[in-house]
Amino acid sequence: MAYVAIADRDHPMHDPQTWIEKYVWSQDHKVIAIQYGSVAIGVGLVALVLSLLMRMQIGFPDTFSFITPYNYYQFVTMHGMIMVIYLLTALFLGGFGNYLIPLMCGARDMVFPYMNMLSFWVYLLSVIVLLASFFVSGGPTGGGWTLYPPQTVTEGTPGHDYGILLMLLSLAIFIVAFTMGGLNYVTTVLQARCRGMTLMRMPLSVWGIFVATILGLLAFPALLVAAIMMILDRTIGTSFFMPALMSLGELNGTDGGSPILFQHLFWFFGHPEVYIVALPAFGIVSDLLSTHARKNIFGYRMMVWAIVAIGALSFIVWAHHMYVSGMNPYFGFFFATTTLIIAIPTAIKVYNWVLTLWRGDIQLNIPNLFAIGFIFTFVHGGLTGLFLGNVTVDLPLSDTYFVIGHFHMVMGVSPVMVLFGAIYHWFPKITGKMPNEFLGRLHFWMTFLGTYAIYLPMHYIGILGMPRRYYAYGSTDFIPESAHAVNEAITIAAMVVATAQLVFLINVFYSLRKGKQAPDNPWGATTLEWQTPQTPPVHGNWGPKLPVVYRWAYDYSVPGEPKDFIPQNEPPKGHHSLANS
Amino acid sequence: MLTALLIAMLTAITVWWLLIQRLKDKPWTKQGVVPTSQETVTSSAPKVGLWVFLAVVSSLFGLFASAYMMRVGGHGGLASWQPLDEPNVLWINTLVLVLASGAMQVARNRIDRDDLDGGRSYFLGAGVLTLVFLAGQILAWQQARASGNLGPGSPAYAFFVLLTAIHGLHLVGGLWVLGRTSVRLFRGVDASNVVARSRIRTSVQLCTTYWHWLLLIWLGVFALLLST
Numbered sequence: 001m002a003y004v005a006i007a008d009r010d011h012p013m014h015d016p017q018t019w020i021e022k023y024v025w026s027q028d029h030k031v032i033a034i035q036y037g038s039v040a041i042g043v044g045l046v047a048l049v050l051s052l053l054m055r056m057q058i059g060f061p062d063t064f065s066f067i068t069p070y071n072y073y074q075f076v077t078m079h080g081m082i083m084v085i086y087l088l089t090a091l092f093l094g095g096f097g098n099y100l101i102p103l104m105c106g107a108r109d110m111v112f113p114y115m116n117m118l119s120f121w122v123y124l125l126s127v128i129v130l131l132a133s134f135f136v137s138g139g140p141t142g143g144g145w146t147l148y149p150p151q152t153v154t155e156g157t158p159g160h161d162y163g164i165l166l167m168l169l170s171l172a173i174f175i176v177a178f179t180m181g182g183l184n185y186v187t188t189v190l191q192a193r194c195r196g197m198t199l200m201r202m203p204l205s206v207w208g209i210f211v212a213t214i215l216g217l218l219a220f221p222a223l224l225v226a227a228i229m230m231i232l233d234r235t236i237g238t239s240f241f242m243p244a245l246m247s248l249g250e251l252n253g254t255d256g257g258s259p260i261l262f263q264h265l266f267w268f269f270g271h272p273e274v275y276i277v278a279l280p281a282f283g284i285v286s287d288l289l290s291t292h293a294r295k296n297i298f299g300y301r302m303m304v305w306a307i308v309a310i311g312a313l314s315f316i317v318w319a320h321h322m323y324v325s326g327m328n329p330y331f332g333f334f335f336a337t338t339t340l341i342i343a344i345p346t347a348i349k350v351y352n353w354v355l356t357l358w359r360g361d362i363q364l365n366i367p368n369l370f371a372i373g374f375i376f377t378f379v380h381g382g383l384t385g386l387f388l389g390n391v392t393v394d395l396p397l398s399d400t401y402f403v404i405g406h407f408h409m410v411m412g413v414s415p416v417m418v419l420f421g422a423i424y425h426w427f428p429k430i431t432g433k434m435p436n437e438f439l440g441r442l443h444f445w446m447t448f449l450g451t452y453a454i455y456l457p458m459h460y461i462g463i464l465g466m467p468r469r470y471y472a473y474g475s476t477d478f479i480p481e482s483a484h485a486v487n488e489a490i491t492i493a494a495m496v497v498a499t500a501q502l503v504f505l506i507n508v509f510y511s512l513r514k515g516k517q518a519p520d521n522p523w524g525a526t527t528l529e530w531q532t533p534q535t536p537p538v539h540g541n542w543g544p545k546l547p548v549v550y551r552w553a554y555d556y557s558v559p560g561e562p563k564d565f566i567p568q569n570e571p572p573k574g575h576h577s578l579a580n581s
Numbered sequence: 582m583l584t585a586l587l588i589a590m591l592t593a594i595t596v597w598w599l600l601i602q603r604l605k606d607k608p609w610t611k612q613g614v615v616p617t618s619q620e621t622v623t624s625s626a627p628k629v630g631l632w633v634f635l636a637v638v639s640s641l642f643g644l645f646a647s648a649y650m651m652r653v654g655g656h657g658g659l660a661s662w663q664p665l666d667e668p669n670v671l672w673i674n675t676l677v678l679v680l681a682s683g684a685m686q687v688a689r690n691r692i693d694r695d696d697l698d699g700g701r702s703y704f705l706g707a708g709v710l711t712l713v714f715l716a717g718q719i720l721a722w723q724q725a726r727a728s729g730n731l732g733p734g735s736p737a738y739a740f741f742v743l744l745t746a747i748h749g750l751h752l753v754g755g756l757w758v759l760g761r762t763s764v765r766l767f768r769g770v771d772a773s774n775v776v777a778r779s780r781i782r783t784s785v786q787l788c789t790t791y792w793h794w795l796l797l798i799w800l801g802v803f804a805l806l807l808s809t
Contacts, residue, residue, distance in 0.1 A: 191626040200606040221641035238739040552608035
């Protein structure tokens with residue numbers, strides 16, 4: 001199998017013969033990418049609805065009788081977990097990783113296509129197991145997306161019986177799926193690049209996905225360890241995480257376990273997870289900005305090193321999520337320092353994005369609007385991270401709406417802006433149709449302004465001390481009436497943003513049916529995926545001969561050249577094309 | 582701590598690898614076909630895939646070991662850590678796994694020299710020894726439980742069973758691949774079928790690497806158990 005991805009071939013090999021092989025049990029990385037993307041967006045819509053239900057309760061308490069405290073916590077938990085793992089991770093790595101790595105590296109497919117196919121089906125199984133928890137007795141778990149024991153598995157917490165089991169099982173299955181996919185992504189980048197594609201000629205999208213996959217492969221085992229141990233605590237009565245607990249005056253039989261141990265394991269996965277989502281976004285947005293500003297990326301080498309540095313540093317900051325759990329002050333100092341150090345490579349990336357735009361021929365088309373929007377939302381989310389990274393500032397702000405505002409801006413809205421930008425950018429290549437311009441712009445402005453209307457006020461009510469995770473606030477002295485009015489406004493904004501996502505879906509389906517036929521390279525991009533002989537690319541991607549790469553991925557507006565872009569596979573003047581030799 | 586060391590090691594390997602890949606290149610100044618390592622390493626994709634997988638497995642055991650150390654170190658609730666008396670059969674099991682690894686290496690050496698007939702009995706022998714090891718581990722669970730110094734709910738006993746079970750499950754996965762390769766080996770391959778022989782050689786090489794690595798992991802787990 002490994003040889004398929006990297007060989008010239010003058011006859012078809014392993015091509016799908018039947019409809020089922022082509023669209024269901026497909027080993028083609030492009031079909032698997034679309035399968036991953038469709039399921040991720042589908043389950044993401046479920047999470048979106050859950051967030052609306054939460055917001056309706058917070059904005060208009062005592063109005064909706066079907067939202068009880070019990071299922072409010074279930075909505076919170078499922079919303080968080082689905083968005084972070086089953087939407088963002090799956091869509092960036094399973095979706096864009098699958099689509100872009102072989103095409104951008106000049107390969108025919110992933111090196112282990114069968115395992116790649118299994119990866120998707122196992123992922124789908126994990127989603128089904130997760131969603132099944134809505135239908136079991138007690139419903140899904142309501143212990144919060146961090147699943148902290150002992151609360152999560154203790155009587156009184158929603159879904160403490162079957163919901164939490166299905167959640168943990170689903171996570172374990174997801175990790176198996178991710179590992180199968182991740183092995184493919186890493187090995188394909190290392191082994192199946194076409195001739196001339198050195199690492200330092202790879203587009204930053206591939207760099208971001210590549211390093212994020214390595215992070216995932218090393219960090220997801222921590223979640224697996226935690227999930228296995230909690231399943232055993234819940235089912236056969238071990239006490240890995242369960243301390244001695246009194247219930248109605250009697251010990252409940254558990255003894256000697258450590259809830260803090262779970263927190264360490266969870267966040268050893270949880271913080272790299274932020275970058276598993278962020279690094280592909282960083283890479284993709286770099287390519288979007290460069291392409292649509294018609295200018296080479298500023299500081300390419302620095303961008304690569306920053307991705308690698310952020311990836312390495314992300315493993316030594318996890319306990320900044322645990323300041324309120326209590327720790328040795330020296331540890332607090334250590335983790336605060338490492339957290340702030342990450343700001344350096346991250347800031348380098350932000351400066352480089354802005355400098356890429358500087359004096360560029362900026363095309364304000366839909367992908368670029370989302371990319372530029374990302375710079376705003378990411379800077380805002382990142383700056384509030386500097387507050388929360390400091391122990392003394394974090395302690396009063398922890399568990400308030402400030403934290404919600406921060407992490408939604410930095411790892412909710414920002415990656416989603418990139419995802420939308422990426423979908424609009426590669427839509428012509430994936431489908432062969434151009435997205436509708438008006439609907440796309442409407443989608444952008446509603447989403448961009450709407451998310452600001454949601455999350456910016458949250459910082460203010462957070463500083464007022466409004467705690468998160470509350471079903472209803474009642475009347476308290478420290479929360480002024482105006483904060484309740486703000487909450488109402490936030491809920492209305494959330495509904496507007498949710499409606500905007502319908503505009504996006506309408507655009508996708510409308511453009512698929514009625515969209516203008518896309519040319520092979522509508523944006524004038526240099527990277528290899530735009531140089532395929534067919535649009536959308538067919539099985540095997542490249543026809544009989546693999547492409548040969550002669551230059552880096554950012555030859556835009558080169559002085560003296562007739563066109564404002566030079567594709568990576570275009571030979572220098574005076575050279576013969578080796579691809580045809 | 583162990584995990585931090587593991588991650589540091591993996592990071593160091595990654596950075597070293599990036600350095601040798603000439604990350605200092607200025608790609609915007611160079612045009613034309615730069616020779617890549619692609620032509621020389623294409624056939625090793627399965628090996629690279631295996632090593633990436635072994636990094637994941639190592640991370641998994643490193644994290645289990647970290648959790649174990651943290652629990653021993655006193656993150657508990659009311660009960661303090663009560664160590665387990667490791668059953669003596671674990672020493673015999675360790676010897677059996679060393680022999681399995683050795684048999685695998687002999688099989689690999691012979692099959693690398695194209696001596697498929699000479700290698701296959703050692704290859705199968707490695708599988709049988711691994712089954713003996715797994716049976717021995719189950720015996721060790723029973724002995725640990727029967728020794729009666731700790732109840733089944735005790736963290737030390739639970740960690741002991743968990744660590745050995747996860748290690749055993751990885752070996753079971755290896756046995757499945759070993760079984761498939763054995764079938765091909767015993768079915769015999771025509772000497773002129775270079776591709777099929779090459780695929781068998783690669784499978785045996787991958788199995789050998791996997792067995793050696795799981796032996797190393799077991800030695801680490803055993804040392805960890807003995808140290809507490």
